[in-house]
Amino acid sequence: xxxxxxxxxxxxxxxxxxxxxxxxxxxxxxxxxxxxxxxxxxxxxxxxxxxxxxxxxxxxxxxxxxxxxxxxxxxxxxxxxxxxxxxxxxxxxxxxxxxxxxxxxxxxxxxxxxxxxxxxxxxxxxxxxxxxxxxxxxxxxxxxxxxxxxxxxxxxxxxxxxxxxxxxxxxxxxxxxxxxxxxxxxxxxxxxxxxxxxxxxxxxxxxxxxxxxxxxxxxxxxxxxxxxxxxxxxxxxxxxxxxxxxxxxxxxxxxxxxxxxxxxxxxxxxxxxxxxxxxxxxxxxxxxxxxxxxxxxxxxxxxxxxxxxxxxxxxxxxxxxxxxxxxxxxxxxxxxxxxxxxxxxxxxxxxxxxxxxxxxxxxxxxxxxxxxxxxxxxxxxxxxxxxxxxxxxxxxxxxxxxxxxxxx
Numbered sequence: 001x002x003x004x005x006x007x008x009x010x011x012x013x014x015x016x017x018x019x020x021x022x023x024x025x026x027x028x029x030x031x032x033x034x035x036x037x038x039x040x041x042x043x044x045x046x047x048x049x050x051x052x053x054x055x056x057x058x059x060x061x062x063x064x065x066x067x068x069x070x071x072x073x074x075x076x077x078x079x080x081x082x083x084x085x086x087x088x089x090x091x092x093x094x095x096x097x098x099x100x101x102x103x104x105x106x107x108x109x110x111x112x113x114x115x116x117x118x119x120x121x122x123x124x125x126x127x128x129x130x131x132x133x134x135x136x137x138x139x140x141x142x143x144x145x146x147x148x149x150x151x152x153x154x155x156x157x158x159x160x161x162x163x164x165x166x167x168x169x170x171x172x173x174x175x176x177x178x179x180x181x182x183x184x185x186x187x188x189x190x191x192x193x194x195x196x197x198x199x200x201x202x203x204x205x206x207x208x209x210x211x212x213x214x215x216x217x218x219x220x221x222x223x224x225x226x227x228x229x230x231x232x233x234x235x236x237x238x239x240x241x242x243x244x245x246x247x248x249x250x251x252x253x254x255x256x257x258x259x260x261x262x263x264x265x266x267x268x269x270x271x272x273x274x275x276x277x278x279x280x281x282x283x284x285x286x287x288x289x290x291x292x293x294x295x296x297x298x299x300x301x302x303x304x305x306x307x308x309x310x311x312x313x314x315x316x317x318x319x320x321x322x323x324x325x326x327x328x329x330x331x332x333x334x335x336x337x338x339x340x341x342x343x344x345x346x347x348x349x350x351x352x353x354x355x356x357x358x359x360x361x362x363x364x365x366x367x368x369x370x371x372x373x374x375x376x377x378x379x380x381x382x383x384x385x386x387x388x389x390x391x392x393x394x395x396x397x398x399x400x401x402x403x404x405x406x407x408x
Contacts, residue, residue: 014056015056018055030379043098047094050098057331061190063084086117108162129141139199140209143218147193148193150184150225154184161174187228194334209263217257217261220255230249231250231297281355283333289326292321314366317365329355350389353385360377
C-alpha cells in the first residue's frame, strides 16, 4: 500500500466503515424512540463498537503507518494489500455476525481472524521497518512500536471472554476484561500510534524529536498505562490502596501527555500549515479532547466522582470523547496532511457538521437527566453526524499536485 492509489483506497475504506458506524449508531438511537421489532440492542451495539474500533480506527491507522514508515522495496510482494483486505473481510463478517448472533461462533471466528491478522501485521511491520528506519524517525517509531505491542496486549481480553463467560457468566471478571480491552485500546494503541504519527510529520519537516521532553512523555505514558487500568475497575469499589494507585497512575499519564504536548506546541508551525484553518481546527479539537480525557481520568479516581463516571450516559460520553473528539479528529488531521481528503466547500461543511454534532451530543449526554426530549435530540444529531461523514467521504479522492503541496 505504499503508492498513493493504495493509500487512498485504504483511507476510503476506513471512511466507509466510519459511515456504517454512524448509520448503526443512528439505528441504536432510533430504537430508544421507537422499538424496532426483532432488534437486539446489545447485539447491534457489539457490531457498532467493533466496527468503530477495528473498521475505522484500526484500518485508518494501518493505512497511515504502512504509508509513512515502510520503504518502497517492501511492497513488491503485495502482502500488506492482501492483509488489509483480510482485515476488512473480518470487519464485514463481524458487522453481520454480531447483530444476528451476539458473541457466538461466527462473531468469535471473525474476531479471531482480525486479532490473528493484527498480530501478524504487528510482527511483520516492526521487523520490516527496523532495518531501513532513518535515524530521524527513531523517536516516532518508538511510539508506534509501543502502540502495536499495547494493541496486542488488549487483544488478550477478547480471547479470554469466551471461557470466562462460560464459567462465570456476566460476572465482574467478565466486565473487567471488557474494560481491559477498552483501556489498552484507548490509552495504549490509539494514543501512542497517533502521537507517533504527529512526531513523524515533524521529523519529515526536519525537526529533531529525540529530545528530553519527548523521552519523558514516552516513558511516563508507558510506565503509567499498566497501573492506570485500575481506573477502569473502580466501579467494583476496591480497597483504598487501589484508589491511591489509580490516582498516581492518572497523574503520571497527565504529566506525560503534558511533556509531549509542550514539545508539539513548540514546533506547531512545522506541524500545522498556517493558512489551512481546518488542519488547525482538527488538530486542536483532537488535542483538547485528549487533554479533557486525561483530566477526567484523574477525576475518576476520586471515589464520589468515580461513582458518577460509571453511569451509562457518562460512559458513552467518555467513549465518544475519545473515539470521535480525540482519535477521529487526529485521524482526519493526518488524512489532510497526506492529501487523502480534498478541502472543498463540501468537505469543510462535513467537518463542521461532524464536529458540531459531536460537541452537541456530548453536552446532551452529560445533561441527559435534565432534558425530557434527549433521545430525540440524540437521534437527530446522529443523523446529522452521518451527513457530515458522507460529505467528508465524498472528498477522499486524489488531490491535484497544487492541493497536495498546500496540504503539506
